[in-house]
Amino acid sequence: MNLKKRTFNYEEYFSKYENLIPNYENFLFSLKFPIPQYFRINTLKVPTKEDQEYLLEILRKKGVNFEKIEEIPYFYRVLNNEEISLGNLEEYSLGLIHSMTLSSSLPVIALDPKPGDLILDMCAAPGGKTGLIAMMTEDKAIVVSNDKRIDRLTALVANIKRLGITCTITTRYRGEHFPFGIPFNKILVDAPCTGEGRYRVGLEGEILYQKGSGKANLPSIQKGLLVRAFDLVEPGGIIVYSTCTINPKENEEVVDYLLRKRQAELLDWESPLPFHPGITEWEGKPYHPSLKLSKRYYTHEIQAVGFFVAKIKRIN
Numbered sequence: 001m002n003l004k005k006r007t008f009n010y011e012e013y014f015s016k017y018e019n020l021i022p023n024y025e026n027f028l029f030s031l032k033f034p035i036p037q038y039f040r041i042n043t044l045k046v047p048t049k050e051d052q053e054y055l056l057e058i059l060r061k062k063g064v065n066f067e068k069i070e071e072i073p074y075f076y077r078v079l080n081n082e083e084i085s086l087g088n089l090e091e092y093s094l095g096l097i098h099s100m101t102l103s104s105s106l107p108v109i110a111l112d113p114k115p116g117d118l119i120l121d122m123c124a125a126p127g128g129k130t131g132l133i134a135m136m137t138e139d140k141a142i143v144v145s146n147d148k149r150i151d152r153l154t155a156l157v158a159n160i161k162r163l164g165i166t167c168t169i170t171t172r173y174r175g176e177h178f179p180f181g182i183p184f185n186k187i188l189v190d191a192p193c194t195g196e197g198r199y200r201v202g203l204e205g206e207i208l209y210q211k212g213s214g215k216a217n218l219p220s221i222q223k224g225l226l227v228r229a230f231d232l233v234e235p236g237g238i239i240v241y242s243t244c245t246i247n248p249k250e251n252e253e254v255v256d257y258l259l260r261k262r263q264a265e266l267l268d269w270e271s272p273l274p275f276h277p278g279i280t281e282w283e284g285k286p287y288h289p290s291l292k293l294s295k296r297y298y299t300h301e302i303q304a305v306g307f308f309v310a311k312i313k314r315i316n
């Protein structure tokens, strides 16, 4: 396929969101800069304050400049982005740290995993959120980490091993067909999406990191995943639906679809990062008013990948 045919000018591409994205000009400007790298300390392998301080000191000595993220425990922002590749560090190979964008923690914070929970991570690979769930529950929940792609499952299993996690079972199903019979009390649907929250802009105004055009049916896949998650979770259980895209058709409209099909309600939760409420209308189509409880995160406001997060409760 001719790659040029797939790339768009960014101003043209994002113009449909001009009235949706706050401080739109700042948003466009921010796309010209790389998103900072972040890492988190893996407390499963580095549990004590003393060892954490020692680890940070070693990283400093190796030339990693970073600052602590006050809002989210154990996360650090790399300040000398261009000079550092976190994945090449020995501390990464040993599983003492894990690199993941800051906003990737938000769906897990919304899920609020606790020791003893039985959790399905429906689209789990390569495992950033599974790893954080394991860390937040001190490896004491049971986490079924599922993904449909074998190549990505390989990366997931490698990450689980590297991070010293023992509480996971990995499975390979299309989420829409994940089998019934396991009484999950929490399910994370970190859905495949167009990834607009990751897009950056090249020197000629071309969009970088844009995925292929074979994703046209994403909203229907996302709806299938979310409805199945609802049917799998126990009554009273929690589902978190998240994407790293801006498109309301992959976000609010998917949750709106669930609210029309099933007895579900949106829940509020305390966000550590600034957000904008979900929208209740797009291109003339009204969504359920409670969608304002979902949360939109924009790259230029959080200096991380843009995200959408909705916390949902199964009522009956």
Ligand SMILES: C[S@@+](CC[C@H](N)C(=O)[O-])C[C@H]1O[C@@H](n2cnc3c(N)ncnc32)[C@H](O)[C@@H]1O
Binding pocket: 104, 122, 123, 124, 125, 126, 127, 128, 129, 130, 146, 147, 148, 149, 152, 173, 174, 175, 176, 190, 191, 192, 193, 221
């Ligand atoms: C946004 S990524 C997940 C990232 C992951 N949660 C993490 O934190 O590392 C979406 C994942 O969904 C998987 N996927 C796509 N379609 C799927 C389906 N129908 N069922 C299950 N997984 C699917 C993809 O292979 C991809 O790994």
